[in-house]
Amino acid sequence: MKRIEKKLKELSQDNQKAFVGYIVAGDPDLETSLQLMHLSVDSGVDILEIGVPFTDPIAEGPTIQQAHDRSLENETNLQKIIDLICKFREKDTNTPIILMGYINNFLMYKDLINRSHELGVDGVLVVDIPGELSLEDYGIDNQDLDIISLVSPTTSKERVKEIVKNSTGFIYYVTLRGVTGSSNLDGNEIEQNIKYIKSISSIPVMAGFGIKNSDDAKLLSSFSDGIVIGSSIVELIYKNSENKDFHEVSDYISNMKDAIR
Amino acid sequence: MKDNLPDKDGFFGEYGGKFVPETLMYALNELEQTYKTLKDNNDFNAEFHRDLAEFVGRPSPLYFAKRLTENYNTASIWLKREDLNHTGAHKINNTVGQILLAKYMGKKRIIAETGAGQHGVATATVAARLGLDCHIYMGSEDVRRQSLNVYRMKLLGAEVHEVNSGSATLKDALNEALRDWVTNIEDTYYIIGSVTGPHPYPMIVRDFNAVVGYELIDQSQESFGRMPDSIIACVGGGSNAMGIFYPFIKMDNVELIGVEAAGKGIETGEHAAPLNDGTPGVLHGAKSYLMQDESGQVKGTASISAGLDYPGVGPEHSWLKDIKRAKYVAVSDDEVMKAFHMVNKMEGILPALETAHAFAYLDELMPNMNKDQHIVINVSGRGDKDLNSVVEIEDIKL
């Protein structure tokens, strides 16, 4: 069984929701990213989403954009990120890892991405490839990798059907109109839309974008299979990068995990 | 004549497409549907052409550049005077068209990115005319070097948002405009400023600018009894070039030449010439030639002209390059300044620094032409906006 499916099964057997945590690889540096990946898992993250930095990340708000910029100053690239994941796998072979990034970087490392499953990657989420398109058409083709797609409040029902057909692992439901780190969650709309996805497919649905505090987390996890948190974690990492004491990150993650129990 | 590209998915050969975050798909599909219904609608076209005539002042003249022609003493040089349009550049053709789309779609809020500020001014102008709320994104580096246009936009009632991320130029302004659009998707219309971005924009912006090329067909016939031998246009995103090239793509005898910004020189890497020194990649929703490094990160650009200072280019140009239907060359900042002065002194025309790139190619082109040939330069815009920059570059005391 694939690692994502296995993890989500285990959680649902325990009646638990999944916590997907996002960090940008290489922010503040790759060595610290390794430490932060383990720390996140120890504090309650179930699935790691590793942001691949890009110069022009159009779906990101300022917090994550700036993290991409900081990482690029360290000349982070996909090869180095895969090396990071290999190191992580020396100690943790259970936690699923998803690469999240933009197509232009993935295209430059097609062969590496196609081999990345053997190296410890479980899924890819390419933000700027619409979900009804097939990544195979762009040379990214490995049956072992899960292809995670986004569905947003503006996605039409017809397109949701197509996207669900092309996706494996889980659907990432974008909870608001906006970039990462925005606010204004509309609980009713989110509930309706996730219900619709669930009515046509058995694929798990994670809700993300705009989750800041434990109330948001609790609310969204009540209609989904789990939540994704990015900007808040990235912000706390940045705040504590100077002295590299990340207990605030760890506390935040445990609080969120408690909120969705 | 109509071309059948892009295909239904928005591709010109392998270039173009819709590489965008999911939230934008709805808006792009809505726009595509609206445009499909309106583009052959008589009322829509009548309104568009009436605005072009009465508000923009079209047709723009085709003017014989007598002294320039004598200077090179080979082919006749003709100027397609887009600089005489209302607001001073070809950019208004596109904004007049797109604001009509916005009106038909009932959108109340208009956003745009701008580099040189010409597109920002052209957008603020049409928004003012319809009383619509208008927001312009502009890199802080460009705000500085095109400050006159910033003031013009404000006069027109637009709010100018300075963008400090990345290289603080056109590319970053586009990123920010796309982020605004993702956030305000339902009530906002994004008027993109060139033949760039996701499908259907490259097609729509081309079609609205193609009026330039269609006029040129008739004017060439009237002025010298046949079609031009060569058409030259500067290429940033590529909208003025695409507009004048498009009706001529199927006329194989007409040579199409796009001039990119070589900045400090192609060999220095400090330039803005993706068609001359780039590789295919995906930026701002479309696949096209792109200035990028081996990890797929977009490189910084350098050009004396804000409007050409962009690492990407419209996908249709990438296609025209690959099928060898158009030729893309590049000229350096120094060559551009020389041409800028030449056009002022010899023709009494103050070209935009963008436009001066097209003139700067004459030195190389003209020695190989014959006396009985005719070439046309697209004078994409006037240079009033650039006077501050020129004063700074040449260290002139006013």
Ligand SMILES: Cc1ncc(COP(=O)(O)O)c(C=O)c1O
């Ligand atoms: C006068 C003028 N010409 C050319 C350009 C470049 O744009 P494009 O390549 O889309 O024509 C600009 C852009 O700002 C401009 O202001």
